[in-house]
Amino acid sequence: MDPRRLDYTGEGIGEDELLATPYAQVRAWVDAAVARSSSAPDVVEPLAAAVATVDAEGRPNVRTVLLRFLDERGPGFVTALTSTKGREIADNPRVAAGLTWPAMYRAVRFRGVAVELDRDEVAEYWRSRPWGSRISAWASQQSQPVSSRAQLEAAARARAEQFPDHGGADDVPVPDFWGGYRVVCDEVELWGGRRDRLHDRIVYRRVGEGDLGDALSWEVSRRQP
Secondary structure, three states: OOOOOOOOOOOOOOHHHOOOOHHHHHHHHHHHHHHHHOOOOOOOOOOEEEEEEEOOOOOEEEEEEEOOEEEOOEEEEEEEOOOHHHHHHHHOOEEEEEEEEHHHOEEEEEEEEEEEOOHHHHHHHHHHOOHHHHHHHHHOOOOOOOOOHHHHHHHHHHHHHHOOOOOOOOOOOOOOOEEEEEEEEEEEEEEEOOHHHOOEEEEEEEOOOOOOOOHHHEEEEEOOO
């Protein structure tokens, strides 16, 4: 018997527990994960999300980003628009994303279309980032090859000299090549782990034009695990 095999002891989720809208339900789970991360060591990065795209040949790519936006319009993240994910989204905006909290026996899966964030929204978030994070965004040609760690650090030092830290939100301007995306969802799935791998999968599927806060735009169903 594999000593690493665990029996999931989560409470799962039932249809009678669902909140009024997919947004309300996802927000409740995200907030619970964030709250647990502040008091327990088993949820280290509650906003870490896997985002999957496909390249021009239809080959999938997946990477981890941090969820920086979540409202009725959908989940969102920031990135260099010139990165691999940015280029692939430009060619094919259909994406999937997932949040997973193993210690809580919960996961959320999103499927939909990535839409570029409004520049005002990008700028507002950019100003909230620490100075060092803003410098790194300028220094990194995201997804491009680099000869060494030393070259990357030299680029960061050059940008730090260009945009010195005066303690202000506008010390470092927003690069034109930097932005983000929101996933406009067609489907949202909630996964709740249970014993003997008989897990719960509750799915919201779009049937109307409303956002995640519009209950009438979503049909709820259960899938087998």
